[in-house]
Amino acid sequence: xxxxxxxxxxxxxxxxxxxxxxxxxxxxxxxxxxxxxxxxxxxxxxxxxxxxxxxxxxxxxxxxxxxxxxxxxxxxxxxxxxxxxxxxxxxxxxxxxxxxxxxxxxxxxxxxxxxxxxxxxxxxxxxxxxxxxxxxxxxxxxxxxxxxxxxxxxxxxxxxxxxxxxxxxxxxxxxxxxxxxxxxxxxxxxxxxxxxxxxxxxxxxxxxxxxxxxxxxxxxxxxxxxxxxxxxxxxxxxxxxxxxxxxxxxxxxxxxxxxxxxxxxxxxxxxxxxxxxxxxxxxxxxxxxxxxxxxxxxxx
Amino acid sequence: xxxxxxxxxxxxxxxxxxxxxxxxxxxxxxxxxxxxxxxxxxxxxxxxxxxxxxxxxxxxxxxxxxxxxxxxxxxxxxxxxxxxxxxxxxxxxxxxxxxxxxxxxxxxxxxxxxxxxxxxxxxxxxxxxxxxxxxxxxxxxxxxxxxxxxxxxxxxxxxxxxxxxxxxxxxxxxxxxxxxxxxxxxxxxxxxxxxxxxxxxxxxxxxxxxxxxxxxxxxxxxxxxxxxxxxxxxxxxxxxxxxxxxxxxxxxxxxxxxxxxxxxxxxxxxxxxxxxxxxxxxxxxxxxxxxxxxxxxxxxxxxxxxxxxxxxxxxxxxxx
Numbered sequence: 194x195x196x197x198x199x200x201x202x203x204x205x206x207x208x209x210x211x212x213x214x215x216x217x218x219x220x221x222x223x224x225x226x227x228x229x230x231x232x233x234x235x236x237x238x239x240x241x242x243x244x245x246x247x248x249x250x251x252x253x254x255x256x257x258x259x260x261x262x263x264x265x266x267x268x269x270x271x272x273x274x275x276x277x278x279x280x281x282x283x284x285x286x287x288x289x290x291x292x293x294x295x296x297x298x299x300x301x302x303x304x305x306x307x308x309x310x311x312x313x314x315x316x317x318x319x320x321x322x323x324x325x326x327x328x329x330x331x332x333x334x335x336x337x338x339x340x341x342x343x344x345x346x347x348x349x350x351x352x353x354x355x356x357x358x359x360x361x362x363x364x365x366x367x368x369x370x371x372x373x374x375x376x377x378x379x380x381x382x383x384x385x386x387x388x389x390x391x392x393x394x395x396x397x398x399x400x401x402x403x404x405x406x407x408x409x410x411x412x413x414x415x416x417x418x419x420x421x422x423x424x425x426x427x428x429x430x431x432x433x434x435x436x437x438x439x440x441x442x443x444x445x446x447x448x449x450x451x452x453x454x455x456x457x458x459x460x461x462x463x464x465x466x467x468x469x470x471x472x473x474x475x476x477x478x479x480x481x482x483x484x485x486x487x488x489x490x491x492x493x
Numbered sequence: 494x495x496x497x498x499x500x501x502x503x504x505x506x507x508x509x510x511x512x513x514x515x516x517x518x519x520x521x522x523x524x525x526x527x528x529x530x531x532x533x534x535x536x537x538x539x540x541x542x543x544x545x546x547x548x549x550x551x552x553x554x555x556x557x558x559x560x561x562x563x564x565x566x567x568x569x570x571x572x573x574x575x576x577x578x579x580x581x582x583x584x585x586x587x588x589x590x591x592x593x594x595x596x597x598x599x600x601x602x603x604x605x606x607x608x609x610x611x612x613x614x615x616x617x618x619x620x621x622x623x624x625x626x627x628x629x630x631x632x633x634x635x636x637x638x639x640x641x642x643x644x645x646x647x648x649x650x651x652x653x654x655x656x657x658x659x660x661x662x663x664x665x666x667x668x669x670x671x672x673x674x675x676x677x678x679x680x681x682x683x684x685x686x687x688x689x690x691x692x693x694x695x696x697x698x699x700x701x702x703x704x705x706x707x708x709x710x711x712x713x714x715x716x717x718x719x720x721x722x723x724x725x726x727x728x729x730x731x732x733x734x735x736x737x738x739x740x741x742x743x744x745x746x747x748x749x750x751x752x753x754x755x756x757x758x759x760x761x762x763x764x765x766x767x768x769x770x771x772x773x774x775x776x777x778x779x780x781x782x783x784x785x786x787x788x789x790x791x792x793x794x795x796x797x798x799x800x801x802x803x804x805x806x807x808x809x810x811x812x813x
Contacts, residue, residue: 222614229620236623239681257652260649310530315527316520316523332737334788336741336764337546339771340777342541344559364536427633427744427747443633446634446635450641450748465639469635472629476622487685487688
């Protein structure tokens with residue numbers, strides 16, 4: 194980094210040739226920025242347009258001027274209409290989504306950290322076998338286990354409840370997070386644990402008093418990603434939840450679309466916009482963690 | 494932190510045997526403690542992963558509708574799939590087309606933008622954030638609904654056609670275009686592989702580029718001879734991950750086609766057809782067989798990637 198800045202630092206006397214080179218350089222930079230900004234506009238245009246549409250009347254959404262994302266006058270009725278459009282309000286859908294997310298987060302944090310500690314630090318028989326198995330589950334498409342899982346939960350009488358969406362998380366089924374935590378624990382100096390062991394601490398004390406606090410960055414990453422994945426999940430919710438009072442935001446949106454056909458785009462976009470707010474806020478507040486999480490493990 | 498976990502890291506981890514314990518009792522208690530920590534995970538593997546996978550293998554040889562007991566029919570599900578079910582073949586075609594276009598396109602976009610952003614650009618944080626947001630939101634039902642409007646009749650794209658004096662076209666109801674709306678949606682989410690590429694680019698020593706510049710190598714030459722080879726482990730990693738994601742895509746196809754996979758099966762993703770068979774027609778044996786074939790397909794693609802990797806993935810000088 195430091196080397197690069199030498200070329201750009203301003204000096205008072207510069208040979209003409211070098212000056213023109215620098216000017217050429219800075220034009221290239223400008224072009225680059227223009228291209229990058231153009232790309233960024235293309236990327237966010239659909240989102241901006243959607244937010245705009247949520248504040249427009251249906252006529253305005255379909256008018257010839259519809260490509261302009263900015264509404265002529267703001268119309269907040271769409272939010273009111275959309276909120277209650279499905280009989281069950283979106284308040285219920287949000288609550289259901291959040292409940293499932295919280296359950297999944299608690300499950301993932303506990304089960305994945307326990308497994309990760311065992312894999313990262315402990316010596317036990319068949320450790321390599323289990324580890325390889327865990328890697329294998331990363332490649333395993335969920336469709337392979339889908340039907341028997343459904344039959345299992347059906348037999349337990351858990352269908353049309355949030356249990357099938359939460360309980361498996363308490364058993365470390367999301368290998369990605371086990372992985373993330375193993376990586377992280379391997380970076381913690383082992384001397385801390387050795388010292389504690391000399392002092393007579395048990396494995397569980399070491400785990401809860403030393404590892405867990407130091408693991409907190411990875412735990413935060415796990416929390417955020419579990420929230421986003423669970424919140425955005427559609428397939429599992431579609432299969433397991435059938436009565437409207439149990440519906441999540443994703444299912445609420447889908448049933449809104451089914452019911453209104455394509456006749457109520459304004460309220461529809463009001464609700465889709467609202468549905469993206471939680472994930473967007475998480476992104477705003479935890480941007481650094483998210484990006485780090487993606488960079489180190491390839492989480493989505 | 495060396496950042497990305499590579500396949501080599503993994504095998505090194507498995508091979509790294511803990512040192513032999515001198516006292517058997519201690520190693521016994523370590524064994525017990527290890528397994529205590531591992532109990533939830535082991536139960537999960539048994540009841541939610543390994544067990545169900547084996548049961549679904551069994552169910553794939555049966556006729557099963559959830560209400561009555563499964564009836565053994567041998568290989569019939571598999572035979573029907575490949576010889577008597579044109580919709581199944583169609584779903585295979587749609588999924589392969591999707592993977593073959595969506596994955597390379599999004600990786601190429603990710604690589605190009607990561608390379609550009611890596612050049613000490615002002616405001617890199619902002620660009621990175623803007624490009625990354627779609628990958629967080631893109632998998633949701635909300636965005637799929639938005640896509641349905643954008644590419645639907647009287648949607649944005651149709652309006653844009655009109656604007657340029659072309660006849661309005663609904664991509665979503667045109668069989669030859671419908672799948673492309675979903676491919677575009679996937680490519681729109683190139684932000685997460687881009688972040689992984691950026692992390693990889695940061696690991697490449699600056700001195701290499703300086704040396705190349707001194708020797709008079711132009712930018713493109715530096716990219717081809719330095720950046721690409723040193724980035725191959727990460728390209729490989731991204732390729733495998735994106736492929737696995739893409740094969741299992743479901744939500745956008747379901748929302749955009751109202752669960753039908755239409756028009757004319759043009760968006761009938763593999764998982765969507767599996768859902769229809771299993772949970773609309775309650776042919777759960779058939780759905781299980783489809784699940785296993787999907788596993789085999791992903792396995793074959795992963796095996797191709799892994800086995801060819803030694804010819805194109807460069808792991809530095811310390812390679813054994």
